[in-house]
Amino acid sequence: MHINDLDTPTLIADLDVLERNISGMANHCSEIGIPLRAHTKTHKVPEIAKLQVDAGSQGITCQKLGEAEVMVDAGIDDILIPYNIVGKHKLQRLTDLVKRAKIIVALDSEETAKGISHQATADGCVIPVIVELDTGSRRCGVGSPQDAHRLAQKVVEMQGVDFQGVMTYPSNVNAKPFISETVDLFRKDGIPVNIISGGGTGSEAASKEIGCTETRSGSYVYEGMTRIGNSEMLSHERCVLRVLVTVVSTPTPDRIIIDGGQKTFASYPPTPYGHIIEHPDAKIYGMSVEHGHVDVSECSHRFRVGERLSVIPLHQGMTSNLHDELVGVRGHTVETKWQIAGRGKVK
Amino acid sequence: MHINDLDTPTLIADLDVLERNISGMANHCSEIGIPLRAHTKTHKVPEIAKLQVDAGSQGITCQKLGEAEVMVDAGIDDILIPYNIVGKHKLQRLTDLVKRAKIIVALDSEETAKGISHQATADGCVIPVIVELDTGSRRCGVGSPQDAHRLAQKVVEMQGVDFQGVMTYPSNVNAKPFISETVDLFRKDGIPVNIISGGGTGSEAASKEIGCTETRSGSYVYEGMTRIGNSEMLSHERCVLRVLVTVVSTPTPDRIIIDGGQKTFASYPPTPYGHIIEHPDAKIYGMSVEHGHVDVSECSHRFRVGERLSVIPLHQGMTSNLHDELVGVRGHTVETKWQIAGRGKVK
Numbered sequence: 187m188h189i190n191d192l193d194t195p196t197l198i199a200d201l202d203v204l205e206r207n208i209s210g211m212a213n214h215c216s217e218i219g220i221p222l223r224a225h226t227k228t229h230k231v232p233e234i235a236k237l238q239v240d241a242g243s244q245g246i247t248c249q250k251l252g253e254a255e256v257m258v259d260a261g262i263d264d265i266l267i268p269y270n271i272v273g274k275h276k277l278q279r280l281t282d283l284v285k286r287a288k289i290i291v292a293l294d295s296e297e298t299a300k301g302i303s304h305q306a307t308a309d310g311c312v313i314p315v316i317v318e319l320d321t322g323s324r325r326c327g328v329g330s331p332q333d334a335h336r337l338a339q340k341v342v343e344m345q346g347v348d349f350q351g352v353m354t355y356p357s358n359v360n361a362k363p364f365i366s367e368t369v370d371l372f373r374k375d376g377i378p379v380n381i382i383s384g385g386g387t388g389s390e391a392a393s394k395e396i397g398c399t400e401t402r403s404g405s406y407v408y409e410g411m412t413r414i415g416n417s418e419m420l421s422h423e424r425c426v427l428r429v430l431v432t433v434v435s436t437p438t439p440d441r442i443i444i445d446g447g448q449k450t451f452a453s454y455p456p457t458p459y460g461h462i463i464e465h466p467d468a469k470i471y472g473m474s475v476e477h478g479h480v481d482v483s484e485c486s487h488r489f490r491v492g493e494r495l496s497v498i499p500l501h502q503g504m505t506s507n508l509h510d511e512l513v514g515v516r517g518h519t520v521e522t523k524w525q526i527a528g529r530g531k532v533k
Numbered sequence: 534m535h536i537n538d539l540d541t542p543t544l545i546a547d548l549d550v551l552e553r554n555i556s557g558m559a560n561h562c563s564e565i566g567i568p569l570r571a572h573t574k575t576h577k578v579p580e581i582a583k584l585q586v587d588a589g590s591q592g593i594t595c596q597k598l599g600e601a602e603v604m605v606d607a608g609i610d611d612i613l614i615p616y617n618i619v620g621k622h623k624l625q626r627l628t629d630l631v632k633r634a635k636i637i638v639a640l641d642s643e644e645t646a647k648g649i650s651h652q653a654t655a656d657g658c659v660i661p662v663i664v665e666l667d668t669g670s671r672r673c674g675v676g677s678p679q680d681a682h683r684l685a686q687k688v689v690e691m692q693g694v695d696f697q698g699v700m701t702y703p704s705n706v707n708a709k710p711f712i713s714e715t716v717d718l719f720r721k722d723g724i725p726v727n728i729i730s731g732g733g734t735g736s737e738a739a740s741k742e743i744g745c746t747e748t749r750s751g752s753y754v755y756e757g758m759t760r761i762g763n764s765e766m767l768s769h770e771r772c773v774l775r776v777l778v779t780v781v782s783t784p785t786p787d788r789i790i791i792d793g794g795q796k797t798f799a800s801y802p803p804t805p806y807g808h809i810i811e812h813p814d815a816k817i818y819g820m821s822v823e824h825g826h827v828d829v830s831e832c833s834h835r836f837r838v839g840e841r842l843s844v845i846p847l848h849q850g851m852t853s854n855l856h857d858e859l860v861g862v863r864g865h866t867v868e869t870k871w872q873i874a875g876r877g878k879v880k
Binding site for chain 2: 294298434449455490503
């Protein structure tokens with residue numbers, strides 16, 4: 187099928203760029219000497235996770251339990267969930283999942299650890315756990331090596347859990363003293379540190395430098411080796427996703443309207459919300475719910491209703507999260523269609 | 534089922550408030566003397582559309598063809614699509630749909646009209662159409678009464694279409710001269726003006742004043758009778774939606790982390806992204822993809838991991854668009870579960 191036979195708006199992935207991004211990161215981590223555990227939150231597509239594993243990713247990372255369930259259903263068998271699993275529903279689902287695959291979970295409190303311990307003990311399984319360190323992100327995580335040590339001392343005594351080490355996000359050279367001190371405290375006390383997990387696309391070398399045993403990178407899969415911060419970095423050589431849209435209105439000489447708005451693109455600032463490959467001078471300056479508003483005053487091209495355009499969205503992972511299906515294309519040929527099976531699995 | 538038996542994060546609707554908002558708008562339009570054609574883009578739930586029709590809405594509005602298909606599948610038989618239908622796939626779907634229900638479509642160009650005309654003629658059906666006027670929104674729409682007249686003159690001559698009148702958005706008293714002049718031009722020329730459709734929650738009286746035959750209001754269903762502009766207006770008396778969340782981390786005395794972030798809430802600025810009903814002094818100051826970051830420095834309450842909170846999202850319609858299911862509750866009792874069947878139907 188030719189891409190012109192697709193209805194619009196449709197989310198498409200340039201498979202050549204996807205493969206290049208996946209192998210590029212695998213090679214980068216291999217050269218640095220840090221194992222990669224690809225974070226799949228960006229794409230949520232089991233088939234892409236398998237491409238990452240095939241390229242050398244040692245297991246994957248899922249941000250939510252529901253995403254991990256989708257990946258295990260698809261045959262992935264080694265998953266880190268860097269998220270506090272809390273509440274009776276999730277604890278039951280966690281032990282169900284642990285019986286089907288190797289699942290490691292992070293936690294940052296005694297309450298979370300106790301919940302996992304009790305459920306695992308009741309269900310007759312043992313769950314590998316690591317402690318999350320807050321080395322600067324000010325989100326979850328214990329705030330000091332001493333707090334990490336105190337929590338680890340309690341967790342290693344709990345039944346049903348297998349203490350494995352620590353994690354942080356994002357990896358940053360400033361975190362080195364925090365991690366080193368934590369590891370020293372653990373080792374002096376005989377607490378295992380088999381895993382030191384770092385993360386963040388572009389932070390692979392930092393993960394290695396601060397002593398991590400693995401690095402979790404996610405957004406590289408769509409955005410290339412460094413995070414995209416602004417629309418100037420949206421190039422078709424590094425970005426995988428495009429939204430195929432149709433011009434539905436040409437109301438004035440300087441404005442056209444495309445058939446994708448806030449529910450097709452993750453359209454929070456900064457503008458422009460994406461890069462129109464065919465006409466870089468056309469600027470998406472605004473979006474209503476189902477319309478994209480494009481300033482074409484700098485374009486010599488005369489746009490017509492029915493014309494199709496390819497837009498690289500500024501927020502690739504967040505835009506993907508609005509769609510149910512991803513169409514893989516090579517050149518102008520549709521090669522595959524993937525369900526974004528993890529979309530909406532926020533539980 | 535008690536709401537405490539729901540896993541989190543879960544999108545819930547307060548059915549008492551929903552019913553009050555629906556009947557309130559129906560009564561408001563009845564008192565003003567303007568027929569309501571409820572816009573369903575806000576909720577995308579067929580069961581809610583039926584409640585709106587049962588309360589007196591004279592048909593509904595769907596922003597995209599895919600949403601209209603969902604509503605027709607559910608038995609709704611009178612739908613306005615205020616959107617240019619362009620391209621071979623959609624034109625075929627449009628004529629398929631026209632054979633199943635009364636579908637009116639808006640257009641703003643000869644190209645769009647021709648496409649509809651050709652497809653309808655080929656498929657042996659006649660499609661009611663109206664012309665979209667740009668009375669100030671600077672999106673789609675013809676820019677002057679003269680342009681509207683010129684386009685209408687062409688459309689009334691086309692086969693397969695049944696010219697019915699005009700639409701605008703949003704209704705505004707400043708649009709009165711534009712609409713009056715357009716109607717005069719049409720009538721002098723014998724062009725039908727059976728429909729003058731206005732729109733926008735809070736613009737019902739303006740629709741009446743500028744001569745509309747119907748008004749399209751949408752966000753009232755979740756947000757009450759006037760649009761919510763900031764978090765100060767988020768009250769549980771007027772807002773239908775809540776996201777039930779769990780506290781998953783209490784890393785410092787002044788910060789807690791909840792299990793919903795950017796993929797659970799539409800989290801573009803302004804902050805705070807929502808109102809925590811149980812603790813109004815707790816402020817959601819930031820969100821990462823799957824975490825909500827809450828400042829609890831002003832709260833005397835000591836939060837614990839596992840505690841559940843109810844958050845009224847600032848952007849109700851956009852938040853709803855991230856979820857597959859809406860749980861209807863009355864008090865603390867789960868009364869129904871609805872699929873958000875129109876979510877993702879951006880084509």
